Amino acid sequence: MVSGNSNEIFIFWTLLLLATSASLVHGHKGTRVGFYSTTCPQAESIVSSTVQSHFNSDHTVAAGLLRMHFHDCFMRGCDASVLIDGPNTQKKAEANLGLRGYEVIDDAKTQLEAACPGVVSCADILALAARDSVVLVNGSSWAVPTGRRDGRVSLVSDADNLPAFNDSIDVQKQKFSALGLNTQDLVALVGGHTIGTSACQFFQYRMYNFTKVRNGAVDPSINLAFLPQLRELCPQYGDVSKRVALDTHSPNRFDTSYFRNLRIGQGILESDQMLWNDASTKAIVQHLLLGLNFKVEFGNSMIKMSNIGVKIGNAGEIRQVCSKIN
Ligand code: HEM
Ligand SMILES: *[C@@H]1O[C@H](CO)[C@@H](O)[C@H](O)[C@H]1NC(C)=O
Ligand SMILES: *[C@@H]1O[C@H](CO)[C@@H](O)[C@H](O)[C@H]1NC(C)=O
Ligand SMILES: *[C@@H]1O[C@H](CO)[C@@H](O)[C@H](O)[C@H]1NC(C)=O
Numbered sequence: 001m002v003s004g005n006s007n008e009i010f011i012f013w014t015l016l017l018l019a020t021s022a023s024l025v026h027g028h029k030g031t032r033v034g035f036y037s038t039t040c041p042q043a044e045s046i047v048s049s050t051v052q053s054h055f056n057s058d059h060t061v062a063a064g065l066l067r068m069h070f071h072d073c074f075m076r077g078c079d080a081s082v083l084i085d086g087p088n089t090q091k092k093a094e095a096n097l098g099l100r101g102y103e104v105i106d107d108a109k110t111q112l113e114a115a116c117p118g119v120v121s122c123a124d125i126l127a128l129a130a131r132d133s134v135v136l137v138n139g140s141s142w143a144v145p146t147g148r149r150d151g152r153v154s155l156v157s158d159a160d161n162l163p164a165f166n167d168s169i170d171v172q173k174q175k176f177s178a179l180g181l182n183t184q185d186l187v188a189l190v191g192g193h194t195i196g197t198s199a200c201q202f203f204q205y206r207m208y209n210f211t212k213v214r215n216g217a218v219d220p221s222i223n224l225a226f227l228p229q230l231r232e233l234c235p236q237y238g239d240v241s242k243r244v245a246l247d248t249h250s251p252n253r254f255d256t257s258y259f260r261n262l263r264i265g266q267g268i269l270e271s272d273q274m275l276w277n278d279a280s281t282k283a284i285v286q287h288l289l290l291g292l293n294f295k296v297e298f299g300n301s302m303i304k305m306s307n308i309g310v311k312i313g314n315a316g317e318i319r320q321v322c323s324k325i326n
Helices: 006-025 043-057 061-074 104-117 124-136 156-161 169-177 182-192 225-235 255-261 270-277 279-290 294-303
Strands: 197-199 243-245
Touching: 043 061, 043 124, 061 104, 061 124, 061 182, 104 124, 104 197, 169 182, 169 270, 169 294, 182 255, 182 270, 182 279, 182 294, 255 270, 255 279, 270 279, 279 294
Parallel strands: none
Antiparallel strands: 197 243
């Protein structure tokens, strides 16, 4: 290309442009933006209006749908295996008991089957609904590559790959990198905790019995001025299923407040606060607060997460009912 004539140069730039635009439009596993544009042009608008109408009567569905897509992708890839009913399915795993928003997916699926029978996968509905949820709470939008197919396997043990509220940063990094997500993806994606709630059972040990220090100790990374407030929200012998906002300062808005909380020792989960206590993740939290645009980075990392282990072509199936394999 050093001494190429103008034709060669033209071809070179055309190929480069094609390669670049292809990588923007295509998910790396064969999904692509607008997969349903000819087979079901209304697909995305049916999903977004369904999410909108459920959101109007219950704003907490936005957090529920975002988390459900995350759990789906971390268990056998984004294939809607999280939705399958049965005695020993993913739904039955401890870590999935708090998932919510199933009725939104079922509602969207019913409407999609009426409009375009057998075309739109439940896995794509989950990916689209997660994006639409973020937009409803003032996050930034992103184009969702579609074309996922639904899985036919769902086991309770699949939940072992999910990160836990008390996982160390090393373990969190391992669980994300095993799925092709780097440390920046990890930090940006956990920023999803800018909305939604956690039951007291997942963090109250930090306030009353943080055994990593000693029996009866308090987690030293909790801001001392914040501690009484947190104890009031989750009394020592209170109801452990009580729910508390993961972002104390703006629980219903998609913004950087969750990261600012970490900086002042007001993270809710131990896994959240550890992002600030570990040097490698702390640097990324700082960068997302200053320099990077969190909402844009979140969308970019969501596109990566949404492509984990996707089934395309002849793999899997298009489920008729999202809770049952065909
Ligand atoms: C280290 C990684 C992560 C851990 C340990 C973790 C843990 C948790 C826990 C324990 C809860 C509370 C569950 C309950 O009370 O039922 C929760 C809620 C939530 N998580 Fe995560 N999470 C992680 C990553 C993510 C990611 C990557 C996303 C999305 C991109 C996400 C989105 C959410 C949302 C939106 C909620 C609130 C759900 C609701 O209000 O119904 N989390 N998470
Ligand atoms: C919504 O997001 C925009 C841009 O990200 C921001 O300028 C605006 O202040 C946000 N609105 C609210 C109510 O948070
Ligand atoms: C995390 O908590 C669970 C109990 O919910 C416990 O079995 C496990 O050992 C804890 N893991 C770590 C790393 O502390
Ligand atoms: C703290 O937890 C440990 C281990 O689970 C238990 O043996 C101990 O009795 C608890 N202490 C308090 C003060 O709750």
